[in-house]
Amino acid sequence: MDQPDIGPSQGGRGEEQETRERILAAASQLMAKKGYKGATTRKISQLAGVNEVTIFRHFKNKEAILEELLKGIVDIRQQLENDLHGDFSELKQMLLRYARGYYQMLVERKEILMICMIEADNHPEVIKLFSSLPMTAVEVLSNKLQEFQDQGHLPKGDACAAALMFVSTFFYSFMAKYRVNLSLNFQEEQLFEDATNILMNGITGNTHSHR
Amino acid sequence: MDQPDIGPSQGGRGEEQETRERILAAASQLMAKKGYKGATTRKISQLAGVNEVTIFRHFKNKEAILEELLKGIVDIRQQLENDLHGDFSELKQMLLRYARGYYQMLVERKEILMICMIEADNHPEVIKLFSSLPMTAVEVLSNKLQEFQDQGHLPKGDACAAALMFVSTFFYSFMAKYRVNLSLNFQEEQLFEDATNILMNGITGNTHSHR
Amino acid sequence: MDQPDIGPSQGGRGEEQETRERILAAASQLMAKKGYKGATTRKISQLAGVNEVTIFRHFKNKEAILEELLKGIVDIRQQLENDLHGDFSELKQMLLRYARGYYQMLVERKEILMICMIEADNHPEVIKLFSSLPMTAVEVLSNKLQEFQDQGHLPKGDACAAALMFVSTFFYSFMAKYRVNLSLNFQEEQLFEDATNILMNGITGNTHSHR
Amino acid sequence: MDQPDIGPSQGGRGEEQETRERILAAASQLMAKKGYKGATTRKISQLAGVNEVTIFRHFKNKEAILEELLKGIVDIRQQLENDLHGDFSELKQMLLRYARGYYQMLVERKEILMICMIEADNHPEVIKLFSSLPMTAVEVLSNKLQEFQDQGHLPKGDACAAALMFVSTFFYSFMAKYRVNLSLNFQEEQLFEDATNILMNGITGNTHSHR
DNA sequence: AATGAATGAGAATTCATTCAT
DNA sequence: TATGAATGAATTCTCATTCAT
Numbered sequence: 001m002d003q004p005d006i007g008p009s010q011g012g013r014g015e016e017q018e019t020r021e022r023i024l025a026a027a028s029q030l031m032a033k034k035g036y037k038g039a040t041t042r043k044i045s046q047l048a049g050v051n052e053v054t055i056f057r058h059f060k061n062k063e064a065i066l067e068e069l070l071k072g073i074v075d076i077r078q079q080l081e082n083d084l085h086g087d088f089s090e091l092k093q094m095l096l097r098y099a100r101g102y103y104q105m106l107v108e109r110k111e112i113l114m115i116c117m118i119e120a121d122n123h124p125e126v127i128k129l130f131s132s133l134p135m136t137a138v139e140v141l142s143n144k145l146q147e148f149q150d151q152g153h154l155p156k157g158d159a160c161a162a163a164l165m166f167v168s169t170f171f172y173s174f175m176a177k178y179r180v181n182l183s184l185n186f187q188e189e190q191l192f193e194d195a196t197n198i199l200m201n202g203i204t205g206n207t208h209s210h211r
Numbered sequence: 212m213d214q215p216d217i218g219p220s221q222g223g224r225g226e227e228q229e230t231r232e233r234i235l236a237a238a239s240q241l242m243a244k245k246g247y248k249g250a251t252t253r254k255i256s257q258l259a260g261v262n263e264v265t266i267f268r269h270f271k272n273k274e275a276i277l278e279e280l281l282k283g284i285v286d287i288r289q290q291l292e293n294d295l296h297g298d299f300s301e302l303k304q305m306l307l308r309y310a311r312g313y314y315q316m317l318v319e320r321k322e323i324l325m326i327c328m329i330e331a332d333n334h335p336e337v338i339k340l341f342s343s344l345p346m347t348a349v350e351v352l353s354n355k356l357q358e359f360q361d362q363g364h365l366p367k368g369d370a371c372a373a374a375l376m377f378v379s380t381f382f383y384s385f386m387a388k389y390r391v392n393l394s395l396n397f398q399e400e401q402l403f404e405d406a407t408n409i410l411m412n413g414i415t416g417n418t419h420s421h422r
Numbered sequence: 423m424d425q426p427d428i429g430p431s432q433g434g435r436g437e438e439q440e441t442r443e444r445i446l447a448a449a450s451q452l453m454a455k456k457g458y459k460g461a462t463t464r465k466i467s468q469l470a471g472v473n474e475v476t477i478f479r480h481f482k483n484k485e486a487i488l489e490e491l492l493k494g495i496v497d498i499r500q501q502l503e504n505d506l507h508g509d510f511s512e513l514k515q516m517l518l519r520y521a522r523g524y525y526q527m528l529v530e531r532k533e534i535l536m537i538c539m540i541e542a543d544n545h546p547e548v549i550k551l552f553s554s555l556p557m558t559a560v561e562v563l564s565n566k567l568q569e570f571q572d573q574g575h576l577p578k579g580d581a582c583a584a585a586l587m588f589v590s591t592f593f594y595s596f597m598a599k600y601r602v603n604l605s606l607n608f609q610e611e612q613l614f615e616d617a618t619n620i621l622m623n624g625i626t627g628n629t630h631s632h633r
Numbered sequence: 634m635d636q637p638d639i640g641p642s643q644g645g646r647g648e649e650q651e652t653r654e655r656i657l658a659a660a661s662q663l664m665a666k667k668g669y670k671g672a673t674t675r676k677i678s679q680l681a682g683v684n685e686v687t688i689f690r691h692f693k694n695k696e697a698i699l700e701e702l703l704k705g706i707v708d709i710r711q712q713l714e715n716d717l718h719g720d721f722s723e724l725k726q727m728l729l730r731y732a733r734g735y736y737q738m739l740v741e742r743k744e745i746l747m748i749c750m751i752e753a754d755n756h757p758e759v760i761k762l763f764s765s766l767p768m769t770a771v772e773v774l775s776n777k778l779q780e781f782q783d784q785g786h787l788p789k790g791d792a793c794a795a796a797l798m799f800v801s802t803f804f805y806s807f808m809a810k811y812r813v814n815l816s817l818n819f820q821e822e823q824l825f826e827d828a829t830n831i832l833m834n835g836i837t838g839n840t841h842s843h844r
Numbered sequence: 845a846a847t848g849a850a851t852g853a854g855a856a857t858t859c860a861t862t863c864a865t
Numbered sequence: 866t867a868t869g870a871a872t873g874a875a876t877t878c879t880c881a882t883t884c885a886t
Binding site: 652683684685686687690691 | 869870871872873
Binding site for chain 2: 203
């Protein structure tokens with residue numbers, strides 16, 4: 001009664017495996033909004049447009065739905081590293097690609113990420129999956145910057161902090177937009193460029209001190 | 212069974228208000244970990260060391276506990292602005308102060324922030340409160356940077372993006388530490404300095420281009 | 423998962439009736455162990471190695487399976503009486519035959535008997551069927567003993583009590599072995615002989631008193 | 634709607650611990666008739682005249698009710714042995730006492746015994762408790778008879794079989810009456826005396842053979 | 845004739861909340 | 866003021882059974 005069906009079953013033909021997908025989509029959507037407990041099987045079934053019991057024909061129990069959704073987070077290291085391919089002369093383009101790629105990845109997984117964020121303390125298996133995306137992103141970028149530092153292209157310094165700043169920016173924007181529904185008065189593309197410029201300046205500058 | 216009392220009342224006089232505080236503290240702690248629904252009145256009462264019904268002598272219902280907790284988020288604009296007091300020559304010190312002050316504020320409010328994060332979609336009144344802290348922080352810093360740009364101290368540009376990057380960094384670290392229990396291999400103080408340096412370089416550099 | 427198929431159909435022709443038997447066998451086995459409710463159609467189908475729905479092609483509903491099983495209890499009076507054929511000089515041999523025959527009959531019907539025992543109060547039609555075996559056994563023996571008493575071969579007395587004792591002994595042993603899985607430290611054959619001896623002594627003795 | 638309340642709550646005073654007892658009584662009664670699964674918490678609560686949820690304030694879960702009921706079966710060896718106190722001259726009186734005592738014990742525990750009988754295969758802890766009563770009864774009597782045999786009062790022989798016959802008789806009668814609601818055309822007292830006489834004759838007779 | 849998908853009725857259990865003391 | 870007992874509403878899940886293929 002809150003929301004209409006999630007998908008068009010509209011008939012009775014050819015929705016064989018579709019039911020399972022509808023359930024997953026409904027659960028994902030609801031859990032991302034209401035949390036695991038808030039996404040009751042009744043609400044899931046209503047949103048999916050199926051009978052409540054049908055859920056249990058497709059999944060052993062409610063927890064199994066979550067586990068299935070969690071499989072949607074796969075390791076993204078390789079993909080991120082691809083965006084950083086190139087030598088120092090291309091750093092700026094690489095950073096831009098990286099920003100876009102990372103942000104897009106967050107958006108594509110926004111529901112499962114929200115679920116992880118919400119359920120971090122309730123479902124132990126969630127934590128490691130949850131940390132993988134943001135932390136991997138910091139690591140991959142940090143490693144690349146470190147490499148350039150080692151090659152003398154960048155002044156020695158805080159590659160890790162720089163990577164963290166860069167990644168944080170997009171994660172934060174993502175959270176603001178999709179969790180808090182907050183318009184940051186930012187066009188994403190604009191943010192990618194601005195942040196890239198600031199970071200480029202920040203790490204190629206010459207006024208570093210400490211350590 | 213899981214956790215001991217949050218603090219025994221160990222006396223006998225004037226516990227009226229103390230009981231209320233114990234309930235609030237227990238609820239805050241549990242909701243921050245388990246969410247609103249996960250923090251059952253039974254668990255709250257056990258952690259608070261009071262009878263379950265006692266909760267309802269102090270609060271109309273469970274929702275009222277949350278509302279009370281939300282009052283704990285007050286506007287922090289004034290305090291943040293104080294940390295940015297000074298002229299351009301002190302910018303670096305200002306940024307460091309700002310970073311420390313902002314991060315400390317997050318930590319001091321970590322439970323209620325987690326609750327807001329978790330319940331953003333369930334309790335409408337949460338959203339505006341929740342957005343206040345991070346967004347205010349961006350705004351305040353952005354305004355100050357803009358001011359310096361207007362005064363010619365900083366090249367025209369992306370004050371808002373810069374502020375966002377700076378603030379994001381600490382919010383992200385805060386989330387990683389307190390939500391995901393992820394050690395970022397960062398000492399906070401080190402991060403404050405590194406991020407400040409990078410930002411200083413980033414915004415005072417001379418290679419800006421973008422529109 | 424618990425038990426393998428009750429028997430593969432290993433062929434392809436004429437399994438129609440066989441499927442039905444497999445279902446009956448599985449249901450009998452499960453109901454004897456777990457009771458009517460504990461024998462779910464799913465478990466029955468798994469043990470029978472058929473699809474759950476197939477059950478309902480062969481039986482109107484689950485209750486009909488039980489009814490079919492109950493038909494397996496037929497009157498045994500004739501058979502029991504056959505074991506008691508003979509004159510008084512053969513009493514001991516007759517008793518031995520009777521014991522063996524009765525016990526064997528119990529064992530052959532152990533599953534349906536257990537079902538009756540378990541479901542006595544749930545399925546009204548069960549009770550009369552259930553009582554038929556043990557009570558008939560007492561009656562038939564009692565009649566025979568009475569006959570001998572009337573002929574003067576046995577002292578007047580408690581033919582019915584004697585028959586009850588005799589029959590009880592084997593029913594009790596049967597229950598202990600097949601319901602409680604209790605080894606009574608008895609070989610059945612030994613028990614048949616011992617009980618026969620005791621009964622023979624008991625009813626041919628000369629020290630009777632009671633009214 | 635099937636049965637009225639089990640006990641007179643009729644007011645609201647002084648039924649503090651009584652509620653628990655009412656639930657236990659209702660559960661015992663229903664489980665003895667319908668089995669564990671057949672005794673739904675709803676039916677129990679209705680028969681007990683309490684709200685369904687109240688059951689779970691008094692018992693962790695349904696299984697805990699059964700466990701509590703099972704505690705009602707305590708070791709009866711001592712009591713049975715008391716009934717067999719005396720020397721050989723009193724054997725007949727002892728047997729009578731024993732029959733009465735054993736039968737009374739069965740009747741007093743009739744509900745829990747029926748539950749055990751029904752659930753023997755479903756609840757593993759039931760089996761050992763269940764076997765204790767009947768087997769102990771056989772053992773105790775068998776030991777006493779053996780003792781008399783060793784003292785030369787009784788001919789060497791099948792004390793165990795004799796004990797089994799005796800005990801079986803009453804257990805069988807008990808089952809017939811309380812499980813199958815079958816009138817055996819027996820007054821219990823008459824059966825005690827008849828069975829005692831037959832056993833006395835049976836074991837003191839002189840026509841034993843084998844071993 | 846057999847099966848995979850779907851479902852209504854009902855099961856045990858949890859939870860926030862009220863009542864009486 | 867605080868508490869133990871009680872409860873209605875809702876939740877996850879099971880089961881027998883039907884439908885369409």
